[in-house]
Amino acid sequence: MNREMERVITISKSSIPSLDDILDNAWRDLNPTAQEVEENFSQALENLDKKATEIYLNYEREAIKKLALEWIKTQAKPIRKQMEQILAENQLEKFIQKASELFVEFGGLVQKLEKDLGNMRKARGGKTFEKIISRLLGLIEIEAVSPKGKLKRIDLVIPSIETALNTPDRAIFLTCKRTLRERWKQEVPQVRTNQRVYLLTIDDDLSESKADEINEKGLIAFVKDEIKEREGLRDKPWIRKFSDFPEELRRR
Secondary structure, eight states: OOHHHHHHHHHHHHTSOOHHHHHHHHHHHHOOOHHHHHHOHHHHHHHHHHHHHHHHHHHHHHHHHHHHHHHHHHHHHHHHHHHHHHHHTTOHHHHHHHHHHHHHHHHHHHHHHHHHHHHHHHHHHHHHHHHHHHHHHHHTTOOOBOOTTSSTTOOEEESOHHHHHHOGGGOEEEEEOSSOOTTGGGSSOOOOTTOEEEEEOOOSOOOHHHHHHHHHTTOEEEEOHHHHTSTTTTTOTTEEEGGGHHHHHTOO
16 A cells, blocks of 8 residues: 555544544533432443444544545546546446446555554543543542553552552552453453452453453452343342442442
């Protein structure tokens, strides 16, 4: 792929707003209240995640339109010249062949862009999930702070980084995994004695065996309320409902 086509793809991807801008839009659209979050943290979390995903996917579609526009801009003159010559010669088969070649070239660009967007979506999805949790907790006056790499595989700590580092037995550690993919066990922290480490996920694909693996890692997991009510998970005390999450955090 030449530099001009790489430039076109870069321009298209840059049309997607930042993660924070998208989350701000989702927050404004739903405008959650502290009471709603206290009463049903699970639903508030799920609603914001869905809204942010919906907004992002809309921008993805716009990015593909942007790709088409930018590609046409770069190709307009040579395409017009070639097509005018072919049409003047009244060669339908040649026109079809040339048009097909152009569509294949554009299709390759779309394929490359969609691959890049898919990677962006995965990376943004996990970070958005973490930020949503932080904002919802802030709304109900529970401060969760990002340790920014100071604590391995920990996304948020309560009440402060200082407490987490100096007196970890008095802190709460949160590891946020929107989905539990195949490598999730390598991406969660090692739980030490007297530490409270919570795994937060909205993954719908939480099997009984995966729940047992969570227990083996010494973690307590908070999941969507309806997931907790499934057969095989209902009687596992380390799998808990998100709606009980705020109350759990206040038991410091």
